[in-house]
Amino acid sequence: MNQDTSRAFGRDPTRLVLVDDHELARQSIRVLLADLPDIRVIGEASNGREAIxxxxxxxxxxxxxxxxxxxxxxxxxxxxxxxxxPRISVLMLTVHDNPDYLLEALKVGAAGYVLKDADRQEIIAAIRRVREGDSPIDSQLATRLLKRLASEVAAQEGARKRPDSAGIQQLTPRELEVLELLKLGRTNRQIAEELYISVGTAKNHVEHIINKMGVSDRTQAVVRALEVGLIDFSGS
Known part of the structure:
Protein backbone atom coordinates (compact mmCIF):
# COMPACT_ATOMS: atom_id res chain seq x y z
CA MET A 1 0.00 0.00 0.00
CA ASN A 2 1.37 3.41 -0.94
CA GLN A 3 0.71 6.96 0.19
CA ASP A 4 -2.03 7.40 -2.42
CA THR A 5 -3.80 4.39 -0.92
CA SER A 6 -3.43 5.93 2.52
CA ARG A 7 -5.05 9.17 1.35
CA ALA A 8 -7.92 7.13 -0.04
CA PHE A 9 -8.91 6.36 3.56
CA GLY A 10 -9.67 10.07 3.92
CA ARG A 11 -8.12 10.50 7.36
CA ASP A 12 -4.90 10.56 9.30
CA PRO A 13 -3.30 7.21 10.18
CA THR A 14 -4.96 5.22 12.93
CA ARG A 15 -2.86 5.80 16.07
CA LEU A 16 -2.53 2.43 17.76
CA VAL A 17 -1.25 1.25 21.14
CA LEU A 18 -0.19 -2.40 21.49
CA VAL A 19 -0.78 -4.10 24.84
CA ASP A 20 0.67 -7.56 25.48
CA ASP A 21 2.89 -8.91 28.25
CA HIS A 22 5.05 -10.76 25.71
CA GLU A 23 7.62 -8.60 23.95
CA LEU A 24 7.81 -11.04 21.03
CA ALA A 25 4.05 -10.81 20.50
CA ARG A 26 4.21 -7.00 20.41
CA GLN A 27 7.20 -7.10 18.09
CA SER A 28 5.36 -9.46 15.74
CA ILE A 29 2.36 -7.13 15.46
CA ARG A 30 4.61 -4.08 15.16
CA VAL A 31 6.50 -5.63 12.25
CA LEU A 32 3.26 -6.77 10.64
CA LEU A 33 1.93 -3.19 10.63
CA ALA A 34 5.21 -1.39 9.91
CA ASP A 35 4.70 -0.76 6.18
CA LEU A 36 1.08 0.39 6.40
CA PRO A 37 0.70 4.19 6.03
CA ASP A 38 -2.85 4.18 7.43
CA ILE A 39 -1.91 2.49 10.75
CA ARG A 40 0.80 3.80 13.09
CA VAL A 41 1.93 2.18 16.36
CA ILE A 42 2.53 5.03 18.81
CA GLY A 43 3.08 3.13 22.05
CA GLU A 44 3.33 -0.24 23.77
CA ALA A 45 2.43 -1.58 27.19
CA SER A 46 2.99 -4.90 28.94
CA ASN A 47 -0.09 -4.91 31.20
CA GLY A 48 -3.43 -3.24 31.72
CA ARG A 49 -2.23 -0.60 34.17
CA GLU A 50 0.44 0.59 31.77
CA ALA A 51 -2.18 0.65 29.00
CA ILE A 52 -4.46 2.96 30.97
CA PRO A 86 -14.88 6.44 25.65
CA ARG A 87 -13.68 7.59 22.23
CA ILE A 88 -10.75 5.16 22.30
CA SER A 89 -11.67 1.88 20.60
CA VAL A 90 -10.38 -1.39 22.02
CA LEU A 91 -9.74 -4.41 19.82
CA MET A 92 -9.17 -7.54 21.87
CA LEU A 93 -6.31 -9.84 20.86
CA THR A 94 -7.12 -13.29 22.19
CA VAL A 95 -6.63 -17.02 21.85
CA HIS A 96 -10.13 -17.62 23.24
CA ASP A 97 -13.07 -18.23 20.90
CA ASN A 98 -15.52 -19.34 23.58
CA PRO A 99 -18.83 -17.39 23.28
CA ASP A 100 -19.04 -16.88 27.05
CA TYR A 101 -15.59 -15.36 27.17
CA LEU A 102 -16.16 -13.17 24.11
CA LEU A 103 -19.41 -11.97 25.60
CA GLU A 104 -17.50 -10.66 28.62
CA ALA A 105 -15.17 -8.77 26.30
CA LEU A 106 -18.12 -7.11 24.57
CA LYS A 107 -19.80 -6.24 27.85
CA VAL A 108 -16.77 -4.29 29.09
CA GLY A 109 -16.75 -2.23 25.90
CA ALA A 110 -14.52 -4.00 23.39
CA ALA A 111 -15.37 -3.08 19.80
CA GLY A 112 -14.33 -6.49 18.54
CA TYR A 113 -11.71 -9.18 18.72
CA VAL A 114 -9.10 -10.88 16.61
CA LEU A 115 -7.56 -14.26 17.33
CA LYS A 116 -3.82 -14.45 17.83
CA ASP A 117 -3.50 -17.11 15.14
CA ALA A 118 -5.28 -14.97 12.54
CA ASP A 119 -3.33 -14.25 9.39
CA ARG A 120 -1.85 -10.86 8.53
CA GLN A 121 -4.74 -9.70 6.37
CA GLU A 122 -7.33 -10.63 9.00
CA ILE A 123 -5.54 -8.62 11.67
CA ILE A 124 -5.13 -5.59 9.40
CA ALA A 125 -8.75 -5.82 8.28
CA ALA A 126 -9.92 -6.00 11.91
CA ILE A 127 -8.09 -2.78 12.78
CA ARG A 128 -9.49 -0.98 9.76
CA ARG A 129 -13.03 -2.22 10.41
CA VAL A 130 -12.96 -0.93 13.97
CA ARG A 131 -11.73 2.47 12.74
CA GLU A 132 -14.61 2.54 10.25
CA GLY A 133 -17.13 1.79 13.00
CA ASP A 134 -17.63 -1.90 12.26
CA SER A 135 -17.22 -4.73 14.75
CA PRO A 136 -14.79 -7.38 13.51
CA ILE A 137 -16.62 -10.38 14.88
CA ASP A 138 -17.87 -13.29 12.81
CA SER A 139 -21.57 -12.63 12.21
CA GLN A 140 -22.67 -16.11 13.35
CA LEU A 141 -20.59 -15.88 16.52
CA ALA A 142 -21.88 -12.36 17.17
CA THR A 143 -25.44 -13.64 16.90
CA ARG A 144 -24.68 -16.47 19.31
CA LEU A 145 -23.16 -14.02 21.78
CA LEU A 146 -26.05 -11.58 21.62
CA LYS A 147 -28.61 -14.37 21.95
CA ARG A 148 -26.78 -15.46 25.08
CA LEU A 149 -26.98 -11.91 26.40
CA ALA A 150 -30.67 -11.69 25.56
CA SER A 151 -31.33 -14.86 27.57
CA GLU A 152 -29.20 -13.56 30.42
CA VAL A 153 -31.06 -10.24 30.52
CA ALA A 154 -34.43 -11.99 30.45
CA ALA A 155 -33.42 -14.28 33.31
CA GLN A 156 -32.07 -11.43 35.41
CA GLU A 157 -34.97 -9.09 34.91
CA GLY A 158 -37.81 -11.61 35.22
CA ALA A 159 -41.44 -10.51 35.21
CA ARG A 160 -40.67 -8.53 32.04
CA LYS A 161 -38.94 -5.81 34.01
CA ARG A 162 -36.50 -3.84 31.87
CA PRO A 163 -33.73 -1.35 32.67
CA ASP A 164 -34.69 2.31 32.39
CA SER A 165 -34.62 3.48 28.77
CA ALA A 166 -35.47 7.11 29.53
CA GLY A 167 -32.02 8.31 28.55
CA ILE A 168 -32.28 6.88 25.04
CA GLN A 169 -33.53 9.20 22.32
CA GLN A 170 -36.31 7.80 20.16
CA LEU A 171 -35.06 5.99 17.07
CA THR A 172 -36.66 6.52 13.69
CA PRO A 173 -38.27 3.57 11.85
CA ARG A 174 -35.27 3.43 9.51
CA GLU A 175 -32.85 3.45 12.45
CA LEU A 176 -34.74 0.55 13.99
CA GLU A 177 -34.35 -1.33 10.69
CA VAL A 178 -30.63 -0.66 10.76
CA LEU A 179 -30.46 -1.75 14.42
CA GLU A 180 -32.05 -5.08 13.48
CA LEU A 181 -29.31 -5.61 10.90
CA LEU A 182 -26.61 -4.62 13.40
CA LYS A 183 -28.01 -7.33 15.62
CA LEU A 184 -27.13 -9.83 12.91
CA GLY A 185 -23.57 -8.53 12.64
CA ARG A 186 -24.01 -6.78 9.28
CA THR A 187 -21.33 -4.35 8.10
CA ASN A 188 -22.19 -0.89 6.75
CA ARG A 189 -21.85 -2.17 3.18
CA GLN A 190 -24.14 -5.12 3.86
CA ILE A 191 -26.71 -2.82 5.50
CA ALA A 192 -26.58 -0.56 2.46
CA GLU A 193 -27.16 -3.48 0.11
CA GLU A 194 -30.07 -4.91 2.12
CA LEU A 195 -31.84 -1.55 2.51
CA TYR A 196 -30.95 -0.23 -0.98
CA ILE A 197 -29.18 2.84 0.37
CA SER A 198 -25.66 4.18 -0.04
CA VAL A 199 -22.83 3.06 2.25
CA GLY A 200 -22.50 6.65 3.46
CA THR A 201 -26.18 6.76 4.41
CA ALA A 202 -25.87 3.44 6.23
CA LYS A 203 -22.87 4.76 8.14
CA ASN A 204 -24.80 7.91 9.09
CA HIS A 205 -27.70 5.83 10.42
CA VAL A 206 -25.31 3.76 12.52
CA GLU A 207 -23.67 6.88 13.93
CA HIS A 208 -27.10 8.35 14.80
CA ILE A 209 -28.06 5.14 16.60
CA ILE A 210 -24.82 5.15 18.60
CA ASN A 211 -25.29 8.81 19.58
CA LYS A 212 -28.96 8.42 20.51
CA MET A 213 -28.28 5.37 22.66
CA GLY A 214 -25.36 7.02 24.43
CA VAL A 215 -22.87 4.26 23.67
CA SER A 216 -19.44 4.20 22.04
CA ASP A 217 -19.82 1.68 19.20
CA ARG A 218 -22.29 -0.44 17.24
CA THR A 219 -21.80 -3.57 19.33
CA GLN A 220 -22.65 -1.72 22.52
CA ALA A 221 -25.69 -0.24 20.78
CA VAL A 222 -27.02 -3.75 20.17
CA VAL A 223 -26.23 -4.80 23.74
CA ARG A 224 -28.07 -1.74 25.09
CA ALA A 225 -31.02 -2.30 22.74
CA LEU A 226 -31.36 -5.87 23.99
CA GLU A 227 -31.21 -4.72 27.60
CA VAL A 228 -34.04 -2.19 27.21
CA GLY A 229 -36.18 -4.37 24.95
CA LEU A 230 -35.89 -2.40 21.69
CA ILE A 231 -34.94 -5.61 19.90
CA ASP A 232 -34.93 -9.31 20.67
CA PHE A 233 -34.04 -12.55 18.98
CA SER A 234 -37.50 -14.04 18.55
CA GLY A 235 -37.69 -15.29 14.99
CA SER A 236 -33.95 -14.73 14.37
Whole structure:
Protein backbone atom coordinates (compact mmCIF):
# COMPACT_ATOMS: atom_id res chain seq x y z
CA MET A 1 0.00 0.00 0.00
CA ASN A 2 1.37 3.41 -0.94
CA GLN A 3 0.71 6.96 0.19
CA ASP A 4 -2.03 7.40 -2.42
CA THR A 5 -3.80 4.39 -0.92
CA SER A 6 -3.43 5.93 2.52
CA ARG A 7 -5.05 9.17 1.35
CA ALA A 8 -7.92 7.13 -0.04
CA PHE A 9 -8.91 6.36 3.56
CA GLY A 10 -9.67 10.07 3.92
CA ARG A 11 -8.12 10.50 7.36
CA ASP A 12 -4.90 10.56 9.30
CA PRO A 13 -3.30 7.21 10.18
CA THR A 14 -4.96 5.22 12.93
CA ARG A 15 -2.86 5.80 16.07
CA LEU A 16 -2.53 2.43 17.76
CA VAL A 17 -1.25 1.25 21.14
CA LEU A 18 -0.19 -2.40 21.49
CA VAL A 19 -0.78 -4.10 24.84
CA ASP A 20 0.67 -7.56 25.48
CA ASP A 21 2.89 -8.91 28.25
CA HIS A 22 5.05 -10.76 25.71
CA GLU A 23 7.62 -8.60 23.95
CA LEU A 24 7.81 -11.04 21.03
CA ALA A 25 4.05 -10.81 20.50
CA ARG A 26 4.21 -7.00 20.41
CA GLN A 27 7.20 -7.10 18.09
CA SER A 28 5.36 -9.46 15.74
CA ILE A 29 2.36 -7.13 15.46
CA ARG A 30 4.61 -4.08 15.16
CA VAL A 31 6.50 -5.63 12.25
CA LEU A 32 3.26 -6.77 10.64
CA LEU A 33 1.93 -3.19 10.63
CA ALA A 34 5.21 -1.39 9.91
CA ASP A 35 4.70 -0.76 6.18
CA LEU A 36 1.08 0.39 6.40
CA PRO A 37 0.70 4.19 6.03
CA ASP A 38 -2.85 4.18 7.43
CA ILE A 39 -1.91 2.49 10.75
CA ARG A 40 0.80 3.80 13.09
CA VAL A 41 1.93 2.18 16.36
CA ILE A 42 2.53 5.03 18.81
CA GLY A 43 3.08 3.13 22.05
CA GLU A 44 3.33 -0.24 23.77
CA ALA A 45 2.43 -1.58 27.19
CA SER A 46 2.99 -4.90 28.94
CA ASN A 47 -0.09 -4.91 31.20
CA GLY A 48 -3.43 -3.24 31.72
CA ARG A 49 -2.23 -0.60 34.17
CA GLU A 50 0.44 0.59 31.77
CA ALA A 51 -2.18 0.65 29.00
CA ILE A 52 -4.46 2.96 30.97
CA UNK A 53 -1.58 5.35 31.69
CA UNK A 54 -0.56 5.36 28.02
CA UNK A 55 -4.12 6.12 26.94
CA UNK A 56 -4.17 9.11 29.26
CA UNK A 57 -0.87 10.41 27.90
CA UNK A 58 -1.11 9.57 24.19
CA UNK A 59 -4.89 9.47 23.55
CA UNK A 60 -4.64 6.88 20.76
CA UNK A 61 -7.47 6.10 18.37
CA UNK A 62 -7.32 2.43 19.23
CA UNK A 63 -5.81 -0.10 21.60
CA UNK A 64 -5.04 -3.67 20.56
CA UNK A 65 -5.40 -5.42 23.90
CA UNK A 66 -4.21 -8.85 25.01
CA UNK A 67 -6.44 -10.59 27.53
CA UNK A 68 -4.29 -12.44 30.05
CA UNK A 69 -1.63 -10.18 31.55
CA UNK A 70 -0.07 -9.61 34.99
CA UNK A 71 -1.16 -6.83 37.37
CA UNK A 72 -4.34 -6.01 35.39
CA UNK A 73 -5.85 -8.16 32.66
CA UNK A 74 -7.22 -6.92 29.36
CA UNK A 75 -10.87 -7.07 30.37
CA UNK A 76 -10.43 -4.86 33.43
CA UNK A 77 -8.19 -2.49 31.51
CA UNK A 78 -10.74 -2.24 28.72
CA UNK A 79 -13.48 -1.40 31.21
CA UNK A 80 -11.38 1.38 32.73
CA UNK A 81 -10.32 2.78 29.36
CA UNK A 82 -13.89 2.92 28.06
CA UNK A 83 -15.05 4.65 31.25
CA UNK A 84 -12.28 7.26 31.18
CA UNK A 85 -11.72 7.62 27.43
CA PRO A 86 -14.88 6.44 25.65
CA ARG A 87 -13.68 7.59 22.23
CA ILE A 88 -10.75 5.16 22.30
CA SER A 89 -11.67 1.88 20.60
CA VAL A 90 -10.38 -1.39 22.02
CA LEU A 91 -9.74 -4.41 19.82
CA MET A 92 -9.17 -7.54 21.87
CA LEU A 93 -6.31 -9.84 20.86
CA THR A 94 -7.12 -13.29 22.19
CA VAL A 95 -6.63 -17.02 21.85
CA HIS A 96 -10.13 -17.62 23.24
CA ASP A 97 -13.07 -18.23 20.90
CA ASN A 98 -15.52 -19.34 23.58
CA PRO A 99 -18.83 -17.39 23.28
CA ASP A 100 -19.04 -16.88 27.05
CA TYR A 101 -15.59 -15.36 27.17
CA LEU A 102 -16.16 -13.17 24.11
CA LEU A 103 -19.41 -11.97 25.60
CA GLU A 104 -17.50 -10.66 28.62
CA ALA A 105 -15.17 -8.77 26.30
CA LEU A 106 -18.12 -7.11 24.57
CA LYS A 107 -19.80 -6.24 27.85
CA VAL A 108 -16.77 -4.29 29.09
CA GLY A 109 -16.75 -2.23 25.90
CA ALA A 110 -14.52 -4.00 23.39
CA ALA A 111 -15.37 -3.08 19.80
CA GLY A 112 -14.33 -6.49 18.54
CA TYR A 113 -11.71 -9.18 18.72
CA VAL A 114 -9.10 -10.88 16.61
CA LEU A 115 -7.56 -14.26 17.33
CA LYS A 116 -3.82 -14.45 17.83
CA ASP A 117 -3.50 -17.11 15.14
CA ALA A 118 -5.28 -14.97 12.54
CA ASP A 119 -3.33 -14.25 9.39
CA ARG A 120 -1.85 -10.86 8.53
CA GLN A 121 -4.74 -9.70 6.37
CA GLU A 122 -7.33 -10.63 9.00
CA ILE A 123 -5.54 -8.62 11.67
CA ILE A 124 -5.13 -5.59 9.40
CA ALA A 125 -8.75 -5.82 8.28
CA ALA A 126 -9.92 -6.00 11.91
CA ILE A 127 -8.09 -2.78 12.78
CA ARG A 128 -9.49 -0.98 9.76
CA ARG A 129 -13.03 -2.22 10.41
CA VAL A 130 -12.96 -0.93 13.97
CA ARG A 131 -11.73 2.47 12.74
CA GLU A 132 -14.61 2.54 10.25
CA GLY A 133 -17.13 1.79 13.00
CA ASP A 134 -17.63 -1.90 12.26
CA SER A 135 -17.22 -4.73 14.75
CA PRO A 136 -14.79 -7.38 13.51
CA ILE A 137 -16.62 -10.38 14.88
CA ASP A 138 -17.87 -13.29 12.81
CA SER A 139 -21.57 -12.63 12.21
CA GLN A 140 -22.67 -16.11 13.35
CA LEU A 141 -20.59 -15.88 16.52
CA ALA A 142 -21.88 -12.36 17.17
CA THR A 143 -25.44 -13.64 16.90
CA ARG A 144 -24.68 -16.47 19.31
CA LEU A 145 -23.16 -14.02 21.78
CA LEU A 146 -26.05 -11.58 21.62
CA LYS A 147 -28.61 -14.37 21.95
CA ARG A 148 -26.78 -15.46 25.08
CA LEU A 149 -26.98 -11.91 26.40
CA ALA A 150 -30.67 -11.69 25.56
CA SER A 151 -31.33 -14.86 27.57
CA GLU A 152 -29.20 -13.56 30.42
CA VAL A 153 -31.06 -10.24 30.52
CA ALA A 154 -34.43 -11.99 30.45
CA ALA A 155 -33.42 -14.28 33.31
CA GLN A 156 -32.07 -11.43 35.41
CA GLU A 157 -34.97 -9.09 34.91
CA GLY A 158 -37.81 -11.61 35.22
CA ALA A 159 -41.44 -10.51 35.21
CA ARG A 160 -40.67 -8.53 32.04
CA LYS A 161 -38.94 -5.81 34.01
CA ARG A 162 -36.50 -3.84 31.87
CA PRO A 163 -33.73 -1.35 32.67
CA ASP A 164 -34.69 2.31 32.39
CA SER A 165 -34.62 3.48 28.77
CA ALA A 166 -35.47 7.11 29.53
CA GLY A 167 -32.02 8.31 28.55
CA ILE A 168 -32.28 6.88 25.04
CA GLN A 169 -33.53 9.20 22.32
CA GLN A 170 -36.31 7.80 20.16
CA LEU A 171 -35.06 5.99 17.07
CA THR A 172 -36.66 6.52 13.69
CA PRO A 173 -38.27 3.57 11.85
CA ARG A 174 -35.27 3.43 9.51
CA GLU A 175 -32.85 3.45 12.45
CA LEU A 176 -34.74 0.55 13.99
CA GLU A 177 -34.35 -1.33 10.69
CA VAL A 178 -30.63 -0.66 10.76
CA LEU A 179 -30.46 -1.75 14.42
CA GLU A 180 -32.05 -5.08 13.48
CA LEU A 181 -29.31 -5.61 10.90
CA LEU A 182 -26.61 -4.62 13.40
CA LYS A 183 -28.01 -7.33 15.62
CA LEU A 184 -27.13 -9.83 12.91
CA GLY A 185 -23.57 -8.53 12.64
CA ARG A 186 -24.01 -6.78 9.28
CA THR A 187 -21.33 -4.35 8.10
CA ASN A 188 -22.19 -0.89 6.75
CA ARG A 189 -21.85 -2.17 3.18
CA GLN A 190 -24.14 -5.12 3.86
CA ILE A 191 -26.71 -2.82 5.50
CA ALA A 192 -26.58 -0.56 2.46
CA GLU A 193 -27.16 -3.48 0.11
CA GLU A 194 -30.07 -4.91 2.12
CA LEU A 195 -31.84 -1.55 2.51
CA TYR A 196 -30.95 -0.23 -0.98
CA ILE A 197 -29.18 2.84 0.37
CA SER A 198 -25.66 4.18 -0.04
CA VAL A 199 -22.83 3.06 2.25
CA GLY A 200 -22.50 6.65 3.46
CA THR A 201 -26.18 6.76 4.41
CA ALA A 202 -25.87 3.44 6.23
CA LYS A 203 -22.87 4.76 8.14
CA ASN A 204 -24.80 7.91 9.09
CA HIS A 205 -27.70 5.83 10.42
CA VAL A 206 -25.31 3.76 12.52
CA GLU A 207 -23.67 6.88 13.93
CA HIS A 208 -27.10 8.35 14.80
CA ILE A 209 -28.06 5.14 16.60
CA ILE A 210 -24.82 5.15 18.60
CA ASN A 211 -25.29 8.81 19.58
CA LYS A 212 -28.96 8.42 20.51
CA MET A 213 -28.28 5.37 22.66
CA GLY A 214 -25.36 7.02 24.43
CA VAL A 215 -22.87 4.26 23.67
CA SER A 216 -19.44 4.20 22.04
CA ASP A 217 -19.82 1.68 19.20
CA ARG A 218 -22.29 -0.44 17.24
CA THR A 219 -21.80 -3.57 19.33
CA GLN A 220 -22.65 -1.72 22.52
CA ALA A 221 -25.69 -0.24 20.78
CA VAL A 222 -27.02 -3.75 20.17
CA VAL A 223 -26.23 -4.80 23.74
CA ARG A 224 -28.07 -1.74 25.09
CA ALA A 225 -31.02 -2.30 22.74
CA LEU A 226 -31.36 -5.87 23.99
CA GLU A 227 -31.21 -4.72 27.60
CA VAL A 228 -34.04 -2.19 27.21
CA GLY A 229 -36.18 -4.37 24.95
CA LEU A 230 -35.89 -2.40 21.69
CA ILE A 231 -34.94 -5.61 19.90
CA ASP A 232 -34.93 -9.31 20.67
CA PHE A 233 -34.04 -12.55 18.98
CA SER A 234 -37.50 -14.04 18.55
CA GLY A 235 -37.69 -15.29 14.99
CA SER A 236 -33.95 -14.73 14.37
Missing amino acids: RLCGRLRPDMVMMDVRMPEMDGLEATREIKLSY
